[in-house]
Amino acid sequence: MTTLIYAFDASETPTLSDVGGKALSLISTTAAGLPVPAGFALSVAFFGPWTKAVKQTPQWSALLKAPTKKNCDLVKGLASKMVLTDDQRAALETHLDQIDGTGPFAVRSSSPEEDLSGTSFAGMYETFLGTTRAMLEGAIANAFSSMFDTRVMEYKAQHRLALEGANISIIVQRQIASDVSGVAFSLNPMNNCFDEAVIDASFGLGEAIVSGIVTPDNYIVEKVTMEVLEKRVSEKSLALQLNPDGGISQTVPLQPKAQALTETQILELTELIKATEDHYGFPVDIEWAYESGTLYLLQARPITTFFPLFPELITAPDERKKLYMDIMPLSQGFSDNLSILGGEVWDIVLDKLKMGAVPLGEDGYIVGLHGRQYFQLNNVFKGLGKRGMQMASSLDNAFEGREDEIFKEYISAEMTPLMKKGRRAQIAMLLTLGPGMVGSFFNPEKAAKTVETAVDNLLTFFKGMKNDRPFDEVVESAFVAFDENFKGMVGFIAGVLAEGGLKKILKGTEAEALTQAIMMDVPSNPSSAMGHEMLALASAREIRKTEDAAIFEDRITNRTYSPEFMAAFDDYLYKFGDRGFKEIDVASPRVSERLGEFFVQLKAFNLDDNQMMKVAARKHEAIEKMRVVARERGKLKKFDKSLRTIELLFGHRETPKYMVVVMNGCLHRLALEIADGFVAQGRLENRNQIFDLTIEQVSQAQKNAGLDLLPLVAANTEPQKLYEGVKDFPVFIDSRGKIFRKQLVAGDGDLAGMAVSNGTYTGRARVLLSPYEKPLLPGEILVTVATEPSWTPIFVNASAVVLEVGGGLQHGAIIAREYGLPCVSGLPGVTKIIKDGDLLEVDGTNGIVKFLEKAV
Known part of the structure; x- marks a missing residue:
């Protein structure tokens, strides 16, 4: 049997398509014992006769062909004149009597379309407040007709929603004659804190806040301690009140500057906010009202605009909080998640580069989750003391002026065994790398050659890697090679120290500000070298004459450029072909896979006026000025040695990461080779799904032809859906979302x-x-x-x-x-x-x- 009306307190529970999200929320919160005013929902089925009648008219046919304002208004006019059938009226009267329905009532839409489509029709449907019983049938017809409003139809067309699917449910609810009302959020939308409730309150009906005709009071409450953190009381010069004969009107509050809620009411309302959030299990915003001292819940909706956290990063409200620093946007220049495989490899890289001194894991300094990496600053503060805060502040100034406060609030209570192990690793790292660092300072030429040898060794090894063993063994061999050559790349420390020496020589003079010029375009920097080689390729006559990317790609593929250009291009690919966007991710395509994009990059160079053309002259001029000062101070020889050390070694601080990128590019190639085999066997749908597996899973799949890979892909990538569509990742966030x-x-x-x-x-x-x-x-x-x-x-x-x-x-x-x-x-x-x-x-x-x- 079709149900026409669902009472909020009925035992029968409708579906979303029966009554829409707003009505379903009121039914749900009523069942949970929350203080919802009595009411009911006229279901989609209730309006079946009206909807059918409208859709049989020529005006409706015209609207479907051309949803213009004129056609929408014609249909809306027809709909607003609909009259209840005997069955509809009888059902309505019965439910009005059951809620002691003398009025007034609030009449509002609850459209299934907005909830089922994942879109928002906020403010497009009509709401009628202060509706008397005599006015009710007309209000229902007008609310029904609003689903044909031109704004609704235009919105649906823009979002490719079928116009034919117009359906609506209408809520009829006892109207609360509120003394004070407003809206509230179960988290703080300004800072995302899960533990802070935010309340807006004004006198009279809440429509005054929603429509923006009044500036409400604003209260922020800490939900755990129930402490009012902030309070802003505004002058509320207008209020909306119910008229005795129906409708609403504006009035002037007796005390417009008075606080709308008492301290007791603020805390009582906070308890309601918490109870509503607990009921749903996710953050909500609510509409609420006080009538004669009684608090009512008028509506509850999910908050969809907050920044979520992986469950593994969240602590309970009463637990000691953790503080995270997202490594991705700070150090890598992008915010997207790494792939599953890429994140795992990058975790190993972080551990290897820091030689265990920055331990990974829940009890360490860095935690890697689902393709993201975070510094756990609470542990960093405990392990490194104030140096940990200095490190964080050097990367981003979000804590500026409150460093001590943040440090005290978030520092971990105890040192974990893993953190202690990290301390020991710091000492071991100094003992291991120290001799090479010292030697490079005394003999920078030798140190530079050592770095070049390490680079050549790794380039040869990485480029020669093959799929001649399980993938986990290939990855392990790559890192063994990296470890064996890493000590040869630490000479850059001498370059960094030499920079400090230069500043000391020039301290207190006008030339001190010029020291940064020496770091411009340092030959030993791989990124700088790449830029010069790209500029050389871009300047080639053959590239200047190439008209578009398709021609470039064809000529590179078929090697129809001159032998000289092809040799230069091959050399570039050998050294820098593994670089590119999101290059730290094994999954990211490389230059050889994106020749068309590389051509666009070459064409982007301004060959007539660019910084590379200017920097040499600017650098030479700055150095000469500094040399004059050094000579006057009797330190020219020391200056020249420092300058030579910087030129030879300073840029090599980028070399370890550059070699990691080369390694990633080669692992990328090998992973795709494996993937092609899995695709041919029908175990993967496409080759890029290989990057949705872990190193161990890839290796197991190589050894076990019966291992079902697609369920593993689905399980691995499911957590990443939490951040689908997120573009603005915060650098600093705590374990309660702040x-x-x-x-x-x-x-x-x-x-x-x-x-x-x-x-x-x-x-x-x-x-x-x-x-x-x-x-x-x-x-x-x-x-x-x-x-x-x-x-x-x-x-x-x-x-x-x-x-x-x-x-x-x-x-x-x-x-x-x-x-x-x-x-x-x-x-x-x-x-x-x-x-x-x-x-x-x-x-x-x-x-x-x-x-x-x-x-x-």
């Missing part, structure tokens, strides 16, 4: 960030969210979130750089220094604040970005 960001204020004033590359430049801004979405013209300032090596040609064209993600060790900051570009970072949200064409002054020495003129 996000820490430095707040920026847009306007005529300055933006203060982190100074990561000296110099000052004035020019027009160009905001890029991807490297080649639009051209960066000579003289323009690059404004972006973060970068990695595929952005190199863009930097060659830039005159200054502004970055959202902070820190001087990320790719963008390093390359800015390489090319001598003023650079300010650590400005979250700046790509939304700065617009194309804004005239900016970028002061990379002091970390200031000034707005000189807004673009028209």
Whole structure:
């Protein structure tokens, strides 16, 4: 039997398609014992006769062909004149009597379409407040007709939803004559904290807040301790009240500046917020009201805009909190998850590069989960003390001015065995690498040759790897080779120390500010060397004459370019062909797989005016000025030695990671070879699914032809769905969801960030969210979130750089220094604040970005 009306307290539970999400929520919360005003839902089936009648009209046929405002208004007009059938009226009267239905009532839609489609029709359907029993039938007809409103139809067309599927359910609920009402969130939408409830409150009906005609009071409550953290009381000069004869009207509160809720009511409401969240099991926002001192829950909805955490990172509300720093956006220039295989390999890399001194694991300093890596700063603080906070602050300035407070709040209570092991590893690392570091300082030429030998050894080994054993053994052999050569790459420490020596020589003079010029375009830096070789390829006459990417790809594939160019291209591929976007991920395609994109990168170089052409002259000029000061101080010989050491070794601080990238590129090739075999056997649907498996699973699959791989792929990738569609990953977040960001204020004033590359430049801004979405013209300032090596040609064209993600060790900051570009970072949200064409002054020495003129 078809149910026409569902009472909120009925034993029969409807489906989402019967009554829509709003009504289903009220039925659910009523059953949970929450204080929901009595009411019922007129189901989709209740409106079956009306819907059928409307859809049989020529006006409806015309609307389907052309959903114009005129056609929508015609159908809406027909629908608003619908009259209840005898069966409908009888069912309605019966349910009104059961809730003592003398009125007034609130009449609102509960559309199944918005809930089933995952879209939001917020504000598009009509709501009628203060509806008397005599007015009820007309209000129901008008609410029903609103599903044919032009806004609804346009929205459905934009989201490719079938117009024919128009259906609606209507809620009829006892109207609360609220003295105070409002909305509340079970988490703080401003900082994402799961433990903070946020309440907006005003006098009268809550529609005043929803419609924006009043500025409400705002209260923030810590849900665990039940402490009111913040309170902002506003002047509430208007209120909405019920009229005795139906409808609502504006009034003036007797005490507009008075606090809307008492302290007791704030805490009582917080308990209701907690109970509603506990009922649903996820964050909610609610509408609530007080009538004659009694609190009511009017509506509850899931909050879908918060930033979630992997369950493994969450602590219970009453447990000691942890503090995480997301490694991906800070150090790698992108925020996306790594692949399952890529994340596992990168975990090993982090452990190897730090030689166990930065231990991985739940009780260590770094935790890797589902393709993401986080520093557990609470453990870092315990293990390294204030040096841990200094490390975090050097990468991002979100804690600026409250470092001590954060340190005290989050430092772990105890040292774990793994952290103690990390301390011992730090000492062992110094003992192992120390002799090579010291030797490189006394003999930088020998140290440079040692690094070059290590690079040649690893290039030869990685390029020669084959699938001649199980994949886990191939990976292990790669890391064994890396370990054997890593000690030969630590000479860069001498270059870093030499930089400090130079600053000491020039300290207190005007030349001290010029020391950064020495770090520009250092020959030993692999990224700088790659940029020069790309520029050489881009400058080749054959490339200048090539018209498009398809021609380039064809000529490279068929080797129809000159032998000289092909030799240069082959050499580039051998050394740098494994680099690219998300290069630390084994899953990421390499240059050889994206020849067309590489051609676009070559064409992006401005051959007539770029930083590589200018940097040598600027660097020479700066060095000569510094040499004059060094000579005057009697330290010219020491200056020249330091300069030579920097040129030979400073850039090699990038070499270990560069070799990891080469290793990843070769493992990428081998993994795809294995995948092709699995696809041919029908065990994978496509070759890229190999990267959704772990190293062990790949190896097991090689040994066991009966191992079913697709369920493993599904299980491994399921947790990553949590972040599908997420583009803005916070750098710092605690285990209760609280996000820490430095707040920026847009306007005529300055933006203060982190100074990561000296110099000052004035020019027009160009905001890029991807490297080649639009051209960066000579003289323009690059404004972006973060970068990695595929952005190199863009930097060659830039005159200054502004970055959202902070820190001087990320790719963008390093390359800015390489090319001598003023650079300010650590400005979250700046790509939304700065617009194309804004005239900016970028002061990379002091970390200031000034707005000189807004673009028209």
